Amino acid sequence: MVGKSQGPGDGVHGEAQFAIGVKASGKVALKVNGSAVFDRSGVVTVAAGHSTATKTGIALTAASLVLATIQGNVAGVFVQGVTRVTGSSGSFTIHLNKTVSKSFKVAWFAVN
Numbered sequence: 001m002v003g004k005s006q007g008p009g010d011g012v013h014g015e016a017q018f019a020i021g022v023k024a025s026g027k028v029a030l031k032v033n034g035s036a037v038f039d040r041s042g043v044v045t046v047a048a049g050h051s052t053a054t055k056t057g058i059a060l061t062a063a064s065l066v067l068a069t070i071q072g073n074v075a076g077v078f079v080q081g082v083t084r085v086t087g088s089s090g091s092f093t094i095h096l097n098k099t100v101s102k103s104f105k106v107a108w109f110a111v112n
Contacts, residue, residue: 009103040110044094051099053106060090063112068094071105079106 014022015070025031060066066082080097082088094106 012043015043033091038109043105043107044092045103046096046100048101049099051096052093054091055092055108056089057108058090058092059088060084060086060092060110061112062086064090065111066092066094067109067111069108071097071107074100074104081109082086 012022040058042055046053049100064084066084068079068082070077070079076098077100078097079093082092082094084092092108092110094108096106098109
């Protein structure tokens, strides 16, 4: 099956209330040419004087992974880890290795 849109609409759209909306398999299961948008990614701000930032209202399971990376180059500061609270209204907290003197952004991406 091939999905193609010549206009402003979707080329392929899959939706399922209680199952997988779109499933891909093969040697290369998915290839994206162009930008991709994910609703389980974003940016949080670690405020000056703090070493953590929390994102709430995101469904997470025991199998969920949250990847986080500082947006910029701040010498001596790095993401030490991420703690998760699972559930349909879960959350995660990004922990830096130390308190920061000025606020900056940390990008995150949740999978599974």
